Structures are given as C-alpha cells and as structure tokens.
Amino acid sequence: MIPGRLPKSLRAVAAGLVVAGFAAGPAQALPIRKSHATMVLDTIDQFLVPRLEALTKASGGLATSVDAVCKAGGDETSRKAAAAAFGDTVRAWGGLDFIRFGPAMRAHRLERIFFWPDPRGFASRQLNGLLAAKKPELLAPGALASQSVAVQGLTALEILLFDEKNPLGAGTDEAAKYRCALAAAIAANIHAVAGEIHAGWTGDDGFRRKMLTAGSDNALYKDATETVREVAKALATGLELCRDRFVVPELTAVTAKPPRRARLAFEPSGLTGDYLEASLVALKELYEAIGFDAYVPADKPWMTNFLPTAWKSLLADGARLDTLRKTERGSEAHLHALRKMRFDLGGIRNIIVKELAPNADIVMGFNELDGD
C-alpha cells in the first residue's frame, strides 16, 4: 500500500516517513513523499530564504554600483559594473516575483521592486515628471518610498541606466547630476524594499514563523493544508506568468499579419531572456522543494518520464529564446521554441494542478485557483 491509499487519519503520519515504491529503475533514488508541513518548511528554508538573501545581496551591490557611477562621473567601467549589478538583481527577482503571498504583498513591495506590466509607459512618464521637477528632497534616503510605485523600482532604473543616448552620470549640468542621483536613489530604494521582504520573512515574528506554526491560534493559517496550498499556488502562478508575460505575447506578435513587436519585460537592458530563464530555473527548484515528483499517480507512470523531459525542454528553450529573438525572430526555430514552451508550461502546470497536487491532498479548486 502506498501512502496515498492509506486512510486519511494515518496518511499524515506516514507521508513524512515513507518512500514511494513506484519510481523507475532500482538505480534511481526513490522520491520521498513529504508531508504538507515538510513541503512548506523545505520551500521556505531551501528555496525562499536563500533566494531572498541573494536578492538582498544583489540589490545591495546595485545600490553601491549605481552610486559609484555618479561619483565616477559616469565612466564606462562604473556603468558596466552597475549594468552587471542590475542584471544580478533582475535575475534574483526573476526567481521570486511569483511568490505572491507574505511580505511582498504588503506596502506594494511587489510593484515597488518591479512595475510590470506597464502597457501605457507609466514608469517613463512619471520618471520624466520627476526629472523635470528636480526636487532635491526626493533624493533623501527613504523619500522615494512615498512616490508612485512606477518610479521606485527596476522598471524606472532600467530606463535611466540603459539609455545609450544619455549615458548615466556622464553630464556635468544640474539635470544630468539629478538624473544620476535619482537613479542612485531608486537603486537604494530597491535594496531597501528587498531588505523589507527579507526581514518580513525571517524576523522573529516573520512570515516564515507564521507559515510554520499553522494552527487554531494562527489567524492566517489553520493548518498545513492551507500553507501548502499557498506554496503550490505560487508554482502554478509562476508557470502562468512565464507563459503570459513572455511566451504568449511573443508568439501572438510574431504570428500576427503583419508581424508585430511584443513589448517584453527588460528589453532595454537586454535581460528579457535572463529574467525568464531565472524564473524557469526557480520554478523547477520550487517544484523540487515541494517534492511533487513523488506524487505521480500510480496509474499514470508515463508522467514519471514526461515531467523531467518537459522541464528539461522548457529550461533549454528558455535559455535559447533570447538568441532566437535576436538572430532569427519569426523563424521556424523561434516559433517552434515558443510553441514548445507554451506546451510545456501548460502541460506541467496542468499536471501539477490536476494530478500531482490532488494526489498529495493539496486542494487547488477550479475557482479557488483562478477566480475573478
């Protein structure tokens, strides 16, 4: 008898201990069936907290390096260093921005780090307003936090840092100096918000503790079925975001007659692919932290091979998508990669939601998962 077939009263006890018996060949490690509580614990401690630390470190480097650009008068070396730090931060955030519960949801932190989608160019317009007004008080530490979320994060900083016609820090007039100082203030703000999210998770009364102490006296989560659902929903959300932010808009645009250009995240910095790839890699890690592989239904053993193949294909296509876009946009190879990614993203998501999660007693109902 496998744990999934145990009476419910015994299943919770067994789930944390028993090794599933249906995995392929004896040479392979057998996947462990984690309990809900262990899934949440591993997600937080093995996936989330290390990534929050990495984001805090990367954004700290970004704040330092953008400040250095202004101090160095915008020399190329300093700008390259800032651009590299920007890339590090974008990649770090790509692995976290689908975690849409907990501290990132407070005080608009999600949008303050990355304001997207921005179909009407809100960030650019608001930024121009600030540059025109040149208010010195906005450069004070913490002052940007009270401004529009559109000018506080990566979207706004990218506009300033990757403007080839107007290299950051290069001018000596007041406007150029203010522009650079504003960029430094934005980078510092990103670091501050990243720090708030990190502290919000890991502090004494942080969200980590709230999630790990689900119970009748916990106002947010009554038991581990509720906390594990948050974690599993984040995985489904992340897969949808990759599809809806990158793959579908690009596929729709290149197959339009005549073809159009889709406006994708982080195009000015050339980090579109990096961001997507970072998200995909993180989603795979989250999938592993939850331990979903152990919950392939016994009557659907084909999934045991399908899932790793789909993940592998997804990561490979994600890694080469940027190159395909740049060198052969609209080619058969490009279209094939996009269609395959759409298929894999949808397939993995659907298997998680409709097969693995129910088999792990994680309820993600049709309306519950995506209501309106």
Added chain:
Amino acid sequence: MAIDRRRFLIGSLVTLAAAHEALAAETLGEPASTLYASGARLADGSYAVLVVAEDGRILREIPMSARGHDIAIDHARRRAVIFARRPGFFALAFDVDGRRAPDVFAPPPDRHFYGHGVFASDGRLLYATEHNADTGDGMIGVYDATGGWRRVGEFPSYGIGPHEAILLSDGRTLAVANGGFGNDPQTGRESIGIAIMEPNVAFIDVATGALRARHGLPAAINLLSVRHLAETPTGDIWFGAQWQGALEDTPALIGRVGRDRPIAILESADSLGVALKGYIGAVAVSADGRLLAASAPLAGRVIYADTESGKIVRETAIKDSSGITLGAGASEFAMSTGQGVVRVEDKAGARTATFSGAEFDNHLRRV
C-alpha cells in the same frame, strides 16, 4: 492598441458547428426541474456553457473556445449571453431552451469584456462591462439585442476595471462595481495599477449614460476591489469584494451601498476577512430579500447575512463554490462548485446534484 482576438473568435465559430449538433440532439420538452446555467470546464479540458436541471440532467452543452464567466439572462425571452472571462474577447448568446443556434459576437479591437453584462429591462439592449485598452478606462458597451448583437454605443463606467453591472429594479439605473484595477490584454490576466486603485460603485442612467452617483471606499481600504453586486427589493445594493493586499491586512469583504447612501462595510463580518481568504466570488439576495448569500471559494464557505440587521446568520461549508444564485423558493439559494456540484439549500435543508466531469465556473444563474 489593437487586441489580437483571431484565435478566440475563430475558435468560437468553429465550436459553434459542434453546438448545432448538440442542439439537434436535445429534447425540447419543458423540463419539470428548476434550471440553471453556468460556464464550465469539461473533463477533456474544453470549455462550455451548460444548462443543467436541479435533478442532475445536463440539458444543453454549448462549446466555447475559452473560459466563460457570467451569464446575462433575459428571462422573458428565454435567452442568455455568456461573456468570456477577463480579458474576454467574445460573448456567446444562446437560447435557454435550445430552440435557436447560438451567436458569437465580440467587442471592438481596442476593447475587451470583463466577464459580466446585463440585458435592458425590455430586452432590446445588452450592456457589457468593458475595458478601453488604449486609455485603461472602464466602459459599458451597448449591444443591439434585437438581432445581430451589433455594438450600438458605449458610455463610461466611471471607474477602472468595471466588473459586475446590474440593472436596478427601476429599469433605468445601472449599478456598476468598478473593481479599481485593469490588466494589459497582451499579458492576460495580470493586474495592473493595484497601487493606485480607487474602486467604487457607480450608478449610471442607462438612457443618457450620465453618472447619477458614485461611492468609493476609504483610502485605508482602497485595495478592496468591489466586484459583485445584488439588489434587495428595498433598493439596497449589497456587494462582495476581493482584497488585493496582504492576507493579514484583509478587511471585511461585504458591504452595502445605495444610490443616495455611501458604502458601509458589513461590520459584523470584520473578523471574517482573513478567514474568508480575502475573496468573495459572488453574491445573491434571496427572493424575499431577507438574506444575502456570499460565496468564499478560497475558504470553502458560503456565508449568509440578514439584510436587515447586517449580521452573519449562518454559513455552509462547501469546497470551491463560487457560483451563487436564487433557488426556486423564497429563501432558497443555489450554489455551484468546481467539483461539478449544484447544491440548492435553505434553512430547512439542502438538495445536491453532481454533474460528473464538469467544473463549474465563477457564476451560476437560474434560467
């Protein structure tokens, strides 16, 4: 901004051929049981609008190329229109009794549906909540319901992200729940403008499109997206809302408003905001006007409030239930779930029918 909707429309037109087949197979006899309609996902992953009987029969299954949301009902003419969910690029009009083939129509290229609409009281026009993708403004699209579903006009919804709109019992005033945020059709359903949300309930004269009254929320709870509405016989408008902020900050989710009365959040529900996971899926008022029912699918509950006192009077535990509508009795409600269940209940008891393989979508309507 032109929205690419080819795949949605083509898909819907293709599936209409299948719908003709389905219609031909139907028996057109008058069913004895109370009937309900809802969008649904079927076992094969496809989407359809279903007309089901309380006794467990599926009377009609009309395929759709994408997920539907709510259904506008023209009871007098036994017809209905289901709107594609946000961002929706088609609507499907169908005869409740299957006597005519369905029609598909679409919003203009720079608009999309938000999933809700309502017929004019004489059935000649249909009002749909829409998004102007160029400006981000909420709109009410006006469609000719006498034939062809041509779009004949529009007026503002007087807010961002209009969701449910109901025609009040005066037959002239449209109450619109402006949820407060929009989305970019290019990127699908991802919310935009959360930080600048200003949700409201707007009262609009449908004859002129003029704003008669508009009531917003206190700034402290402006992340409370007002989504769904129901009117009592005494003219109170009850609403259910969805919190867009952190779970621990969730306020009460149910409130009352009138054309000449500002929004009042249901005080006794204060502690329920977090417990209901910040989300009300739909609301309905009983035929006798005494009870409000609100579904909370994230919490697996339907709660009932006394419309006089505003107190929560009872609740039903039911998994993944979002659709809620009037049952046949004076204080009866019917609720639908993502597990294919339709449960009809009042204080005295409940009857349940299960439609195997169907996952009912957010809204259920009695037809």
